[in-house]
Amino acid sequence: MASSAALREAQRELENKANDLSKLQKDIAKNHQVRKKYTIQLGENELVLKELDLLREGANIYKLIGPVLVKQDLAEANANVRKRIEYISAELKRLDATLQDLEEKQNSKKEAILKSQQKIQSLQAGKGKA
Structure with missing residues (x-):
């Protein structure tokens, strides 16, 4: 009976780790989406900067604010x-650091899940022998 309770506890632990x-993984996917958005914005702003560098001093520049130029x-x-x-650029660096942290956590969770699976297998093997 004790091994049956240990097996249930190990399975519950495995389920929590999987959750x-x-x-x-959802946080990593969200980070990738936000990072993609910022990367696009960075490219657009760099293009605007190149266009502004081509202009002469005194050129007319208009900024769209709501419906008004x-x-x-x-x-x-x-x-x-x-x-x-x-x-x-600062936001992209922050997102990269967050992503690296999340990926490290993900790898450690995967290792913990693997250990839990091995523990469950050994408990099941022990139960089969008894």
Whole structure:
């Protein structure tokens, strides 16, 4: 009877670890989606910066704010785009660090699941002999 209770406990533990792994995998997928969005924004802003660099001083620049085009100074537009690129780059670095942490946790969960499966197999083998 004691081995039967130990087996049920080991299976419950395995199920909890599998649920934790599933949550980690969802977090990793969400991280990849957000990272993809920021990567696209970074590319767009770098393209805008290249276009702004081609303009001469005094060129008319308009920024879309809601339904209205508002005139903007070249230096101000340049500074805003550079600031945005800086922010997006920092967010990408943060997301990369988070992703690395999540992947390490995922690997440790996989190892823990493997150990739990081996424990269950040994308990079942022991039960079969008895």
